[in-house]
Amino acid sequence: MSNQCEIRLSGSGGQGLILGGIILAEAALNDGKNAVQSQSYGPEARGGASKAEVIISDNDINYPKVRECDILLSLTQLACDEYLHTLKENGVLVIDESVKTPDRDDIKVYSLPILKTASEKIRKPMVANIVALAVINQITKVTTKESLEGAVLKRVPRGTEDINTNALKEGFNLVNA
Amino acid sequence: MSNQCEIRLSGSGGQGLILGGIILAEAALNDGKNAVQSQSYGPEARGGASKAEVIISDNDINYPKVRECDILLSLTQLACDEYLHTLKENGVLVIDESVKTPDRDDIKVYSLPILKTASEKIRKPMVANIVALAVINQITKVTTKESLEGAVLKRVPRGTEDINTNALKEGFNLVNA
Amino acid sequence: MTSTLVENHFRIGKLPHIWCPGCGHGIIMRSIAVAIDELGYDKNDVCVVSGIGCSSRAPGYMDFNTLHTLHGRALAYATGVKMANPDLKVIVITGDGDCAAIGGNHLIHASRRNIDITTVVFNNNIYGMTGGQYSPTTPTGEKGTTAPFGNIDRNFDLCNLAKGAGATYVARSTAYHANMVKQQVKAALENKGFSFVEAVSICPTYYGRKNKKGDAVSMMEYLKNSTVNVKAADKLPKEKLEGKFLVGEFYKSEEPEYTEEYKKIIDSFQKER
């Protein structure tokens, strides 16, 4: 289980985090790894999920749920407040710059303008999830760049490939910058 | 169980045999005995029963169904054919005269014009069941006369008391004759 | 010896049927067979589906593909049969309780979808099989074993209900008008869509007895004397319609049929390939 990486993507419904989780998991498959993606629901199916979870591993994945995670993405304050305690010691926290940097000194925190990049640079707020994936990838190398690109292009609606490639690029840049 | 008397009333639907069974059982209650009455049904409840069964006993009655009976009434040939084999050795068979006297010499057979008495003497074919009860009672003394009369008067529709008392009388007479 | 019609369309070994003397169901069942006969359908192409009830015992006697289902569910089963094999002529035989009480929802939805099923309700205004409880078509005020003081429910006009829900052929006839039943069933079978035929039946054993309607003959007389054909109704003065009910064809229209519409979806992919 040591080579298992557990990732939680959190935010508000409509931010495309489930799709983000799926893409991340598929990227891991592209790398020849195992992956499990799951999510949580509100009352019946309505409203969409508030979080998505991905486990990536070289081995079989038994218990499919993320409890303590290695990587936590929080695009909203609410989500960060709710899930911060689930981040392991030495874990990586990626937050949108609008989220207050929490005072935990046992983790690495990356506060980046993810939402702004999507809405202002790419002018498509809905690609924030892709920007975030690029950011996570760039920081943690949880999948290869190529696999992530392949996974994104496979899942996004036809005709939006360029925008999404762009979102990836800007996401990578956010970290490099 | 030796003091238990098991009676099967058989005929075609519409001959009021279930009511007959109920009256017989109530007559037994009037005598301070125990009684259980049951019946069989066709598909779902439709069509009415083709037989009614009564067990009369001084003691508790456990198994409530009649298997081999002490007394068998058969108002139709079909019924007689079907149930004759269920009559015990030394049992009493009461048949309408229209029914062929079966060749079993281990039983007592009473062939009497029950249907005709009802339809011609009393001019009410539907009191054949009451005539039959009187006949059975007269032959077997399974209940007292008074109890039977009481039971009949309690169950028959208001306004038909006279006809039914008459039916009883004619039934008693059939045996005495 | 039996008539050629009976010989050809019934399972002779199962006759005589279990219905009571004078029960109207036998008359209506025969009319359905005549309708099929006159249309010349291959018996293998006909599927008769029923629920539970005296009426629903009919398919057991009829020499087609037959399906005796659960109380109220005939139309849902029939929908599955028709979807799976749209070439089958699917007929549902049902009772007023079966189709309008427990089965009411399936009736309105099958009507709405306009799926090509012909439904014939043997409406005897009572639950016959279970011994005379009032049904959704028992007239207000009449008695049933569960309405000992008179039924306070208002009763459905089944034809109105089916029409309101979307059936594209709607007609009523009676056991007395056996030829009309036949004609309507024929028209219903030829209608490509959901067809509803209400055949008013008689239950002398329960409905008749409970409500002092006399014997089978009196009840047939009532059917004879209390009906007005819808075509004639407009021309009649109001007084003449009092206490009467209408028979005849109430509604007919052509609308897209469900399995045909579905086939279009399938075909659209066939072409793609």
Place this chain on the structure above:
Amino acid sequence: MTSTLVENHFRIGKLPHIWCPGCGHGIIMRSIAVAIDELGYDKNDVCVVSGIGCSSRAPGYMDFNTLHTLHGRALAYATGVKMANPDLKVIVITGDGDCAAIGGNHLIHASRRNIDITTVVFNNNIYGMTGGQYSPTTPTGEKGTTAPFGNIDRNFDLCNLAKGAGATYVARSTAYHANMVKQQVKAALENKGFSFVEAVSICPTYYGRKNKKGDAVSMMEYLKNSTVNVKAADKLPKEKLEGKFLVGEFYKSEEPEYTEEYKKIIDSFQKER
């Protein structure tokens, strides 16, 4: 701080409700509360019953006797409540799926009995709660997650259905016509019998998105522009009615109410004693 109306008729602690931004259900729910308020009913005398669905979540927010039942069964539960305590003003809040798909049978039978229940359907033409499957009111050709190639079912006109089944007050309004909803609910509550109010709602999240109807505002605009009042309809030329649907009161009649009729039976024995 909340408005006096909301303060007085809702369980403030449960608000804001779970419905999506722009969901029409909230508007209709408020109109019902205003109707009750204007009629001056004691809150203890009101019982609001629902099934399962987004719409059926309403009673949880409303400060009355409230009963959140099973999918489709609200009217059957409500019938029990009303029979047991006829003094209660019983209101059923339901969805198009809840009342017309799985609950269709209870709807037509409650209508038939004319039991004094006011039913308000939040009709958003879709199963909202389960994520956008087509419902019996989804217009033919439109999409749902289970109708990816367009719905081939014909849709119910719920008001027709209720009327055909026997409801004695039948009306339609929309989330946009919030005051009309209120007026109709008031009239429905005052009608001694089964009342049916179809309040057309909007589901921007599923119906809107699946069928490219734009955001909540566009959908409200559609309600505004596509409705014709039934009173005006007769006077309008046909072209003006194309693509429109009718709102207003469709039917009203006075007929024996079920629990009152039952009371007569009880009373007849009281006198005997």
Place this chain on the structure above:
Amino acid sequence: MTASKEKKLYVKKDWCKGCNICVAFCPMNTLELKDGKINIKDIESCTQCGRCELLCPDYAIYLGGTEDGKK
């Protein structure tokens, strides 16, 4: 009215339940019940109108060609 009758009126007593419908609705009063079963009282009067067959709930009376008799 005993003209050329193409068909023959058959009864199938063991199916008859004695409901009396055919008797009551035969326009020619051709039929009767006897011991609770259908009986042709007067075949001559029959016009082969087919009503009895149409209305018999039990298919116990019918008009048939000669081939029907054999079955």
Place this chain on the structure above:
Amino acid sequence: MTASKEKKLYVKKDWCKGCNICVAFCPMNTLELKDGKINIKDIESCTQCGRCELLCPDYAIYLGGTEDGKK
């Protein structure tokens, strides 16, 4: 049109889901969304017609007497 207004226009931002309905249907263009929440752009223009209250699915805007403000 800033005449004697009996009632006051209240907003309850934390209930507002930013659906824009009140903004779109206010006849006086009094309202706007700001950061996804309702905002009174120009209270002077409000005629207290009550439409926003009527159509707000979330009871986040309403006209109330002064007592309402306290709650």
Place this chain on the structure above:
Amino acid sequence: MAKNNVKLMQGNEACVEGALAAGMKFFAGYPITPSTEIAEISSLRLPKVGGKFIQMEDEIAGMAAIIGGSLAGLKSMTATSGPGFSLKQENLGYAAIAEVPCVIVNVQRGGPSTGLPTSPAQGDIMQAKWGTHGDHPIIALSPSSVRETFDLTVKAFNFAEKYRTPVILLTDEVIGHMREKIEIPSPDEIEIIDRVQPKSGLEEYKPYEVNEDQLVPDMAPYGGEYRFHVTGLVHDETGFPSNDSNVAESLLNRIMKKIDNNIDDIALYEEYKLEDAEVAIIAYGSTARSAKSAVDMARAEGIKAGLFRPMTIWPFLDKQVTEVSKKVDNVIVAEMNLGQYVIEVERAGNKHTKVSKCCKANGQLITPDEILAKIKEV
């Protein structure tokens, strides 16, 4: 002449009389053989005592209506048989989780499906406990005579009210349709239990709150002075839904415990000639009558047989069955099905004794002879 309160009565009729004695004021149902007489007699009797009867459009609606009626304050009952019982399952689970007292009578007939509609069976024993989805509490009682049908119907209402839970009266076609001598007890001989009304102030009222070791919340009717919310979702003590796993856990635990912890109150059974028995028959309902005969017949032949007759079928009488198992060399479960109650008996008993079964599901009551043969066989 027999005493005035001694009557020949059908089991189904005794059920209605018992219900009325217990305070039934509302019946909603749909006819089905062999339970129909219960609806019919209710329709006749209820209005005379100010109660109400309604024939619904189907069994689902019948069950839903009595839950509504019970919430509005009336003691409520429905009656059905196999197919209808299957249809009521979803609503049964609702009554269990929303804790609505009500009585459901199932006059068992031959299954599965339409099966043998006019023949007796005991094929719905396991369904009575497991027929609805999800874990839930249930009480089910099974009478062996007409008089006991009366008594257990009263008990069913009492348990329903006391524990706020649906109670099933599992009778069968034999008991339902047979007529037998019954001595109707006088009202003062009958213990009647009503639901406990809440006493808390209106402000702090929480409809599902329990205090200390109370397991059953008090219950107000709709239309009284308390207003409250009822749902089939998992809910907290206020009655409102919650997704919290602690809430779920404590709700489910409480509704299970309110039955399990009170099993001694709920346990009804008869022991017949068990003291010195070497072989014990376990049988219930109509089959127990045959079993009793069989015991007598065996004793007459010198075989030490005895009968354990549970009237409480659910909750399973683990303690009593275990005790019986320890005492005898052989336990024989006789039931009119292919082996249902025997599963629980095996679970409880097969550590201690040999458990066998005498089962039949062909529409015929098991006879004393068949049981006797089995006794001799083991």
Place this chain on the structure above:
Amino acid sequence: MAKNNVKLMQGNEACVEGALAAGMKFFAGYPITPSTEIAEISSLRLPKVGGKFIQMEDEIAGMAAIIGGSLAGLKSMTATSGPGFSLKQENLGYAAIAEVPCVIVNVQRGGPSTGLPTSPAQGDIMQAKWGTHGDHPIIALSPSSVRETFDLTVKAFNFAEKYRTPVILLTDEVIGHMREKIEIPSPDEIEIIDRVQPKSGLEEYKPYEVNEDQLVPDMAPYGGEYRFHVTGLVHDETGFPSNDSNVAESLLNRIMKKIDNNIDDIALYEEYKLEDAEVAIIAYGSTARSAKSAVDMARAEGIKAGLFRPMTIWPFLDKQVTEVSKKVDNVIVAEMNLGQYVIEVERAGNKHTKVSKCCKANGQLITPDEILAKIKEV
């Protein structure tokens, strides 16, 4: 890049893919969380392969329609969750007695009643066997992964066709909604079984006739050259109803035996580190994933734990469970309910070993830690 047939797929999607691979041509259902995706994906995929999808007015109609569809010759499936599964029970019994092959998927969620609609549970285990009235046969399978969902759906169709019986796929919200790597087998790797068509002449055709030791009658479709009658009443080999107790007995015995006698064919299970185990976990479905982790964790701590994982839930794997029980000192049944499968395990095992349970029904998947704690406790 991953291989072309390697995909990230949701359990519910894998179910549809498995069904299509097995030859499903008809789906009728009604949406309900968390099974809805099965309907949605079926509606998208079926017409493309010439199959048919219909959304019915409710779950009852959905189940009825697939029985009709199957009789007309198409391999048919429906999918639902708890409340809908309860509604389907009456029809399920019909399929069992009329011997109509069909597959019913139940993606289990928290019950009872509406319960916890979006949370996982394994609370319908007993209902799957006992939910409908009357004795009847049932096969139920429970997958633990997305790939296994595919495989067991294929098996479900195969068993349904081979044994002419309804087969239940009992999955749960965790398995249904999670996405996992799956390698879709190629068509030639998949064994597909179709119902056997009758060969007898038209005249002597009896739709429910079996010869010699054949237990499953051949099956013709409506609309072919054979005409026949189907009923939910007890019927003889001609398919027509009968009240004869011999007919009833032989029908019921045959439909039970056709499953029981073939249990070795139907028994699917996995044994994990059981060879030298001293404590055996028994778990199925998603819980088995936690159990496997727990076994590994225990082993890491030097505790000899093992896992018995039944994929065939019904018929109960008596032989295998008994064997496991004999081998170990402790058996722990882990399941997301308040104790259901454990009842059967106790019955089979408590003569041989100590049986305990690790149960939870609060909407949360049991964790490996919880099972490990239980292992240490016993």
